Amino acid sequence: MSKKNFVKIFFSLVFILILILLINSNFLKKSKKLEIEEENINTASNSNIIKGVEYTTKDKDGNEYFVRAAEGEIDFSDPNIIFLTKVYALIKLIDSNEITIISDYGKYNSENYDTIFSKNVVINYLNNKITGEYLDFSLERNSIIISKNVIYYNLQNVLKADVVEVDTKTKDVKIFMHEQEKKVNIKNKN
Numbered sequence: 001m002s003k004k005n006f007v008k009i010f011f012s013l014v015f016i017l018i019l020i021l022l023i024n025s026n027f028l029k030k031s032k033k034l035e036i037e038e039e040n041i042n043t044a045s046n047s048n049i050i051k052g053v054e055y056t057t058k059d060k061d062g063n064e065y066f067v068r069a070a071e072g073e074i075d076f077s078d079p080n081i082i083f084l085t086k087v088y089a090l091i092k093l094i095d096s097n098e099i100t101i102i103s104d105y106g107k108y109n110s111e112n113y114d115t116i117f118s119k120n121v122v123i124n125y126l127n128n129k130i131t132g133e134y135l136d137f138s139l140e141r142n143s144i145i146i147s148k149n150v151i152y153y154n155l156q157n158v159l160k161a162d163v164v165e166v167d168t169k170t171k172d173v174k175i176f177m178h179e180q181e182k183k184v185n186i187k188n189k190n
Contacts, residue, residue, distance in 0.1 A: 048073065048074045048076065049071060049072070049073050050071070050072045050073075050074070050082075051070070051071055052068075052070070052071075053067075053068065053069045053070075053071065053072035053082065053084060054066070054067070054068045054069075055067045055068075055108065055110065055113075057113050057139070059139050061094055061169075062094050063091070063092065063093050063094055063139075063168070064090075064091070064092040065089070065090075065091055065092075065113060065139060066089065066090040066091075066092075067084070067087065067088070067089045067106070067108060067115060068087070068088045068089075069084035069085060069086060069087045069088070069106060069108075070085050070086035071084070071085040071086070072084050072085075072108075080109055080110045080111040081107060081108070081109060081110075082107075082108045082110060083105070083106070083107055083108075084105065084106035084107070084108055085104070085105060085106075086104065087101075087102065087103045087104070087105065087106035087115075087117060088100070088101070088102050089101040089102075089106075089115065089117070089137070091137075091168070093168055096171065097125065097126050098125075099123060099124070099125045099144075100123070100124045100125075101117055101121065101122070101123050101124075101135065101137070102120075102121070102122050103117035103118060103119060103120060103121040103122070103135065104118070104119035104120045105117070105118045105119050106118070112138075112139070112140055113139045114136075114137065114138045114139065114140065115137045116134070116135070116136055116137075117134070117135040117137070118133065118134050118135075119133060120133070121133060121134065121135045121146060123135070123144070123146065127154055127155050128152065128153070128154045129152075129153045129154075130146055130150065130151070130152045130153075130164055131149075131150070131151050131153075132146040132147060132148050132149055132150040132151070132164075133147075133148035133149050134146065134147050134148045135147075142167055142168045142169040142170075143165060143166065143167055143168060144165070144166040144168060145163065145164075145165045145166075146163070146164050147162060147163045147164075148162075150162060150163065150164050152164060152175070155189075156188060156189055156190065157186055157187065157188055157189060158186070158187045158189065159175065159184060159185065159186045159187075160184070160185040160186075161175045161176060161177060161184045161185070162176065162177045162178045162182075163175070163176055163177075163178070
């Protein structure tokens with residue numbers, strides 16, 4: 001059984017178990033409390049919170065992707081989506097060094113492993129550090145796109161731009177501004 005199918009089955013079973021427990025406990029309450037509990041059931045059935053979330057996957061080329069979060073909230077309107085808090089990711093690419101990503105929040109898709117990182121995003125790769133507010137990582141597209149207040153640091157330079165795109169397969173990097181009249185700002189540290 002693939003990991004993707006296992007994750008789907010696991011979260012479906014957890015959802016069904018929670019619903020059964022909530023329904024059974026509701027029938028035991030007195031009528032006045034029943035109305036209050038029904039409001040809580042409606043709220044609880046839309047999501048579920050899990051502490052200490054971890055996901056690992058490997059693509060067909062052998063690249064590995066690991067995500068860990070302090071907390072995950074499953075969106076039951078789409079059980080493939082998990083909203084994450086205090087996120088750490090490790091990307092191990094074949095023939096390349098590891099990339100780490102941290103952020104305050106994330107949105108993980110367990111079906112295709114795409115992950116959105118948001119607020120206080122930091123990427124570390126060798127002696128390079130990129131910060132920003134929004135990062136879109138996709139195994140399918142082989143891309144990392146970081147945007148909103150992007151600052152790139154290395155040993156010699158500090159660079160400010162609107163967007164940095166990295167092709168994880170070819171290692172090509174595109175750095176640009178949204179508006180053509182604005183320029184990417186590069187300062188030498190020396």
